[in-house]
Amino acid sequence: MAERRILVTGAGGFIGARVVEVLHAAGIGQVKAGLRRWSSGARVGRLAVELVQCDIRDPRQVRQALRGVSHVVHCAVSGTERETIVEGTRVLLQGALDAGVRRVVHLSTIDVYGTPQGEVTEAQSFGSTGRMYGEAKIAAEQAAQALAARGLPVAILRPTLVHGPFGATFTVAYAQRLQARPWLVPETAAQGTCNLVYVDDLVGAIVAALDAELRPGEAFNINGPERPSWHQYFHALNHALGLPPLVAASPRQSQLAATLMEPVRAGAKLVLRGLKPQIMALYQRSELARRVMKDAEARIRSTPSPYELASFGRRVSYSSEKARRVLGYAPCFPMSEALPLTAAWLRAGGFVDASRLAA
């Protein structure tokens, strides 16, 4: 097989950067790390890989980035811009079709299923989470399918909750929450399934999908090797971090906190969006403002939203049986293997306050 030249979009992000690191370290191909902004290149800049500017909304940049590329791993995403997710995917995948790449691995999400219950396989139809991200990822998958119908060799991976070093949502946020007591998630509210997949297991699935014999547009759920409850995950992460045992608030208390914090959270987002420079200037100038803002941020962070509380109770399991069968996917990072690595990273990165550790 000719040497792979692999463009990874979103190489400045949590998953994209890890894909670059593993592809490069394992010698799987020559890697081009695609960055929307140069400023997001600090992590992948540690490696001897080529950095290219690749804002996936810009056809010119995409064309340039795809030059000489045989494979694409599409990780670029945005938590706030629908256009980046949908139009960006369309521009990138059209560019890949024009460039004749051998395989595109498009990273989607289980959010395309909405909020189902029970066992979910790839046969399940799309559903709504009521949130921009899930809706946009459905539209992006539809764009990928349309191009697959025109011959683009694209494989679609739908990872579950990706955790591990550099993970903001399911790693850093919970590590911070676990340190900010009181712990507002009672055991009874956290009996739902926590479909965690460690980032390296996801990268293993991506590597497998690069060369597998597949029909264009084939989709795969990518889940971890076990199905803990959220309660088990929180306690395992708490233990890995060396924090004192969790003592949870009552269900009534946590529901009340979540409800009361909603308008505060929405207001803070709105204010930050419209007045960020003024707020930053105030933050710099006034010690009192600094204290108030830090306190508000800590409270917002430590309080789960009603949406999250509902997720913690949902019993759903995403099957990756098809990925095992077709791609040979074999996840090898259960929590017992993954969390010590994550905890080591969190400690080294200054995310763990030593004064909060258990005696």
Add this chain to the structure above:
Amino acid sequence: MSTPCIALIGCGAVAETFYVPALRKRPQLLRSLILVDPDLERAAALRERLGALDAVADYREALARVSGAMVLTPHRLHYPITLDCARQGIAVLCEKPLAQTPAEVDAIVEASLTHAAPVLVNHTRRLFSSHREVRRLIESGALGELREIDYELGAPFEWPAATPTYFGAHSGGRGVLYDTGVHVVDLVCWWLGGEPQVLHYADDARGGTEAVARVTVRRGAAEARMHFSWLSKLRNAYRVVGSRATVEGGAYDWSSYTITQAGRTRKVRTDRAWRVYEHFVERLIDNFVAVMARRAPPLVSAADVRPAIAVIDACYGRRAPLAEPWQDAWQRLFRGERRVANG
């Protein structure tokens, strides 16, 4: 007195973020400013916006017309451009880091003396009144014998770089230590009273530029530990321990610190003349104008920063990898397969 003609070399993010706002408040300087950038369109657009004198693509085109140059280019160009300017008798305000090696600093100092071309370096942290006060406390013996310094500085890299020059091959393999760390290494050398010996250095570079670095140095009885990151927010604070008292402060708190002595901690407020970070650039520019007119010495000269450059160069010379067990865990994915590991 006539306004000196100055070349502003490098019209990227540093110029836009810090220098342009300060220069706008000094319209007489703007009118005699020549903007220089290899991207002539960018330089010309900035000239238009500022009402500056001229815009050129190559700094050498401007040198015959100026008595001063502000060097705001990618790091690797600081040394050759500063040296070139100094050798032509042109005063320089250079962004940090001034150079890569102590030998390069020596060449600049020599040219500066030979051609009467003063060189000022932007090491803003030396201007913080809190940091100046820490130095005074150390020098005066108020802390007793200096024992330890700890300094952590880190935040996700968000500098709006216009080019990829901070990373990988573009940076010459020098990352957070050289870019951000140089501020703190310089400060620590200043507090220690001279160039310390490097005891330990480790970073996370794997063939590219480091994003996390840890340094330990010693001078006399004092040991200093520094931790830098472009990947995560660190404590952004310092602690200076003496035999009689301990001083602590925030890395960006330029107008206060706390001192603990005999079990009692009190907060001390220092000069609060500057309220926002940009004010320090205004002070540097004013100093530069005074330096050009021979009315004042540079606040921070080329010779002043030599110890920091020497420490950083020594660090890169003894680079060791940071322990990062999460980094190599991918090998479990390919058990049984033969993989050639890079980096």
